[in-house]
Amino acid sequence: MQLEAICKNYDEIKVLKNLNLTIKDKEIICILGPSGCGKSTLLNILAGTLKPDAGRIEGKKEKVGYVFQEDRLLPWKTVHENIKLVNKKASNVKIKELIDRVGLKGFEDKYPSQLSGGMRQRCSIARAFNFQSEMLLMDEPFKSLDYDLRIKMVKSLIDIWQQWNNSIVFVTHEIDEALLLGNKIAVLSKNPCTVETILTINTSQNLRRLEDRELIDTRTKLIRMLSKENDSRAYKSA
Numbered sequence: 001m002q003l004e005a006i007c008k009n010y011d012e013i014k015v016l017k018n019l020n021l022t023i024k025d026k027e028i029i030c031i032l033g034p035s036g037c038g039k040s041t042l043l044n045i046l047a048g049t050l051k052p053d054a055g056r057i058e059g060k061k062e063k064v065g066y067v068f069q070e071d072r073l074l075p076w077k078t079v080h081e082n083i084k085l086v087n088k089k090a091s092n093v094k095i096k097e098l099i100d101r102v103g104l105k106g107f108e109d110k111y112p113s114q115l116s117g118g119m120r121q122r123c124s125i126a127r128a129f130n131f132q133s134e135m136l137l138m139d140e141p142f143k144s145l146d147y148d149l150r151i152k153m154v155k156s157l158i159d160i161w162q163q164w165n166n167s168i169v170f171v172t173h174e175i176d177e178a179l180l181l182g183n184k185i186a187v188l189s190k191n192p193c194t195v196e197t198i199l200t201i202n203t204s205q206n207l208r209r210l211e212d213r214e215l216i217d218t219r220t221k222l223i224r225m226l227s228k229e230n231d232s233r234a235y236k237s238a
């Protein structure tokens with residue numbers, strides 16, 4: 001899917017300006033950028049729920065899944081039922097497999113109120129994969145979790161994506177999540193928002209460690225770029 005020269009304004013606020021982005025099949029692209037720059041706006045355009053004011057979209061995906069910051073599970077349905085809901089044709093064996101893969105084995109019949117925040121978010125990820133979308137959009141899905149759990153969730157996500165192997169657009173403020181997940185990391189600028197840089201990480205996700213030279217070097221570049229975006233004075237003095 002390709003976005004070309006996308007522009008989006010909300011009344012007099014110019015949010016996206018001439019934004020170009022290519023999302024290849026079977027890749028994870030992580031989006032980093034300052035708060036309020038337009039990341040959710042971009043996801044909504046990719047989802048087709050928001051129309052850009054100008055620009056072209058090529059290769060639009062028909063079936064797009066969305067995972068939000070909050071789990072959005074139905075409280076009156078169990079884990080199994082919540083996952084089944086989006087694809088009633090999925091066999092119980094398939095759903096059980098997904099539940100196992102996100103580490104919720106034994107919790108199939110629990111209701112969302114009986115689960116921790118991390119477990120609920122894992123359930124919503126299993127639900128998103130059961131939807132079998134061509135492209136999955138994830139808007140800071142691990143925001144409410146502590147560091148250790150976030151890294152575990154990233155690993156579960158890699159594991160499940162490698163089976164499913166379709167494209168994911170993953171918005172985050174956490175550089176380590178982007179380093180572990182992304183085939184590409186797009187850094188957005190603010191006011192108005194465009195794609196400032198795209199960094200590529202060639203090592204397969206399941207071979208990556210945050211201590212690796214490639215990831216340390218990429219992290220340094222990202223910190224420089226993001227602190228430039230957040231505070232130009234900090235960047236100049238660095």
Ligand SMILES: Nc1ncnc2c1ncn2[C@@H]1O[C@H](COP(=O)(O)OP(=O)(O)OP(=O)(O)O)[C@@H](O)[C@H]1O
Pocket residue numbers: 010013015033034035036037038039040041042
């Ligand atoms: N429906 C809307 N009407 C008017 N302004 C909006 C609307 N949605 C978003 N905005 C404005 O557009 C800008 C971009 O918002 P958006 O939510 O896309 O940013 P974001 O990068 O996802 O933010 P964050 O990092 O805080 O999640 C912000 O200034 C926001 O206030």
